Amino acid sequence: MSILEKPDLPPQELEHIPGAEPSARIDAWWWLVALIVGITAVLLISWPYPFWNILKFVQDGIVVTVTVTLISFVLVLFLGMLGGLGRLSTNRIVYLASTLYVELVRGVPLLVQLMAWYFAVPVVVQTAGKAWGIAALEGFQADPIVMAILGLVFCYSAYMSEIYRAGIQSIPKGQMEAARSLGMTYFQAMRHVVLPQAVRVILPPIGNEFIALLKDSSLVSVVAVADLTRRGREYSSTHFNPIEVWLLVALLYLIMTLFSARIVNWVEKKTKFER
Secondary structure, eight states: OOGGGOTTOOHHHHTTSTTTSGGGSOOTTHHHHHHHHHHHHHHHHHOIIIIIHHHHHHHHHHHHHHHHHHHHHHHHHHHHHHHHHHHTOSOHHHHHHHHHHHHHHHTSOHHHHHHIIIIIHHHHHHHHHHHHTOHHHHTOOOOHHHHHHHHHHHHHHHHHHHHHHHHHHTSOHHHHHHHHHTTOOHHHHIIIIIHHHHHHHHHHHHHHHHHHHHHHGGGGGGGTOOOHHHHHHHHHHHHOOHHHHHHHHHHHHHHHHHHHHHHHHHHHHHHOOOO
């Protein structure tokens, strides 16, 4: 009798069948992504006006939203790691600076920070340019996308620092001690031993931060960035059809966030290890 003919095949034997192990199974939540995409497609095909017109109008906003999110997230990953290491540093100055940054930034709403970066920082730079007699600074003009990215990175790096700190602290101290006993320096042990394990632990919260960043990128619309939200508002104010506009915009955001969540889930499965 073949394995497939056994009605009561033990789970440990089933795992040896190619494609039957848990990591090879298709994530069932992809059906939710397909459902939302299908609903959006039905709206676009059944009612090309106004839904198809709205999509054509906001398509450049989708590109801006994705671009701002991806660039910001890459910088957040790097700066968040530095902040997390600073929070664990034995150097008192580095520790105090990192902790002060995290505590202050987390206490100010993201929208307020974005407006400060776009409206206040250029004034400070121009004032400094006048005081120091530097023409380049005196005529400084803020680029909306650049300032929006700086605002998102500055805010989210504080949250990411705490995620890195928690992940590093979850790794047994024996791992660092063993690496040091092999002759590694602190930075070599952190890079080759501790951080690779910590990253696997913090993948779920990192994925959650990416999704939150994608949604919060809609706030950059208040600082003259023509993202998906701003383009939707422009179309709605011109054609006076808020129901159709915001329904489609919500579906587009939902597609991006659900797709991102499934990708994160796939990465988690690929990097999962048994303790």
